[in-house]
Amino acid sequence: MDKRGTLIFIATISIIFIISFFYNQLQSNSFKSIHDHTLINENFDYKEYSPNPTDLIISRSDYANKLYGFWLGQCIANWTGLVTEMDKIGNIGEIKTGKFYTRDDWGKPDHPNIWSGVEPSELSPTIDFVFEDVNGVWGADDDTDIEYMYQYLMYKNQTSILTGEQIREGWLNHIKKDEENYLWVSNQTAFDLMLEGMSPPETSLPENNPNYEMIDAQLTTEIFGFFSPARPDIALKLAHLPIRTTARLDAEWISEFYVIMYSLASYIDENKAIKDNIIWMADYARKRLPDTSYAARxxxxxxxxxxxxxxxxxxxxxxxxxxxxxQEDGYSLTSKELYCNACFAAGINYAASIVSLLYGQGDIIETIKIGTLAGWDSDNPTSTWGGLLGFMIGKDGVEKAFGKQFSSRYNIHRTRNGFDNNGIDTFDHMAEVGVYIVDRVVQDHMGGGIDLEKDIWYVPDEGFEITVGTE
Known part of the structure; x- marks a missing residue:
């Protein structure tokens, strides 16, 4: 290479480096640049409010940071859990997967899942975290995309409580009908019923949907707890019909357990260790489960x-x-001889999720590791707890825990369709929309208020009672 060629090469490399540097800076500062001003929903009528001395005060900007942490933590956990999804489901029936993983398997070769023959995961040859660096884009999956869709529908329809027809319309508009549509078991059955003209809650009735005991609702509705901070009773009202789109009985109560946990994340004692708060939240959410249910047991x-x-x-x-x-405690799905011994069932995956929740002790890394190794539909519990813990520690806490920065972009069109910008969104924008939904819930359903000058919510702290779930 002559001198002129060498100079051109050096100049080109320098330009690429400069562009990459400024792009990374833009990514890392995107949350600050969008949320360093008060978020105002131009389509919402903010009313005057006289605060009470007992009102809880929640910073809207801090909450936006937490919602960003939710989406980020959930995506990290989702894609990490997918590495081992259905690798280990037990040894009953035609499909046998050998011994379950243990902590010693972390970092070691991934085993094939029940569909992949002899091949390990395409995401990672070893059992390890899956990340999207700042230049990448997180792909949607069924553990995040329905929540994204429900948030979009609530914002679009300017409502806190979606109707059955609004849910049906949203599903039909944003879920593919014929191609790979990333729906399984109860979600797919409910969607088929919607195509025939049926709307929720009829789509989850056992006589219409034989898959009502499957996992689906518990991975698509947790976010409603974040839409009602510190008021799980109201969160249950918001989530009622979305849950009953696909679930009944134990599967419904399990989903409500998660919604309560998410709402209580804004009602914790900040002076306590996160481990202690997690246990308190879980014990409180347990009140929703009927004592005779297999979920409670x-x-x-x-x-x-x-x-x-x-x-x-x-x-x-x-x-x-x-x-x-x-098949103890009334859990009799094995006797039904379902495919993969009901590895998609709400119950067994809920039990596995409580293992990772409690033994993870509020540490997002350890919780995701245990969830990934625990077995069955492993990306579901990881997503649920990665999202919860990501919210509790916020965007900055997630980055600190992993010692790096991540992409803030999200491609909803990987699994769904019909959204703006060809399906590319950002966590900061998704968090902003979440704040606007909470605005409406605080004002219209809690009887609280929003102070835009101070950028805070006033949430009346009137106490709440979690009643036992019913049929």
């Missing part, structure tokens, strides 16, 4: 095992034996 069994300091791997093995082999 699953929670109690895992919680008692945790309190007894039994290793998480042993507890996971025990719930497999207790509920899938022996």
């Amino acid at each position: 699953m929670f109690d069994y895992v919680k008692n095992s945790y309190d007894a300091n039994i290793a998480w791997e042993q507890v996971r093995d025990n719930i497999y034996t207790k509920y899938q082999v022996n």
Whole structure:
């Protein structure tokens, strides 16, 4: 290469470096640049409010940061959990997957799942975290996309409580009908019923939807808890029909458990360790589960095992034996001889999720690791708890935990369709929309107020009671 060619090469490399540097700076500062001013929804009538001395005061800008952390934490956990999704489901029926993973398998080769033959995950040859760096784009998955759609529908329709027809219209407008549409079991059945003209809640009735006990609602509705900070009673009202789009009985109560947990994340004692707050939140959400339900008994069994300091791997093995082999506590899905022994069921995945929640002790990294290794539909519990913990520690906390920055972009069109900007959104914009939804809930359903000058919500702290779930 001559001198002129060398200079051109050096100049080109320098330009690429400069462009990359400024792009990364834009990515890292995007949240600040959008949220360093008060967020105002021009389509909402902010009313005057006289605060009461007992009102909870919540910063809207801090909440936006937490919602960003929710989307980021959920995506990290979702894509990490997908590495081991359906790798380990037990050894009952035609599909047998050998021994479950243990903590020693982290970082080691991934095993094939029940669909992949002899091939490991395409996402990672080893069991490890899956990240999108600042130049990348997070892909949507069924653990994030329906929540995204519900948030969009609430904002578009300027409502806090979606009707059955609004839900049906949203599903039909944004879910593909014929191609790979990233729906399974109860979601797919509900969608088929919608195509025939049926709307929620009829789409989850057992006589219409035989998959009503599957996992679907618990991975698509947790976000409603964040739309009602510190008021889980109201959160349950917001989530009622979206949950009953696909779930009944234990599957419904499990989904409500998650919604309550998400709402209580804004009602914690900031002076306590996150581990202690997590246990308090879980114990409180347990009140929703009828004592005679298998969901309640699953929670109690895992919680008692945790309190007894039994290793998480042993507890996971025990719930497999207790509920899938022996079919205890009314959990009888094995006798139905369903595909993969009902590996998509709400119950067994809920039990596994409580293992990762409690043994993760509020540490987002450890919680995702345990959830990824626990088995069954492993990307579901990881997504739920990655989202919750991401919210609790916020965007900055997630980045600090992992020691790096991540992409802020999200491609909803990987799995859904019909959204603006060819489906490319950002976590900061998604957080902004979430704040606007909370504005409406605080003012219209809590009887609270918004002070735009101080950028805060006033949430009346009147107490709340969680009643036992009913049929």
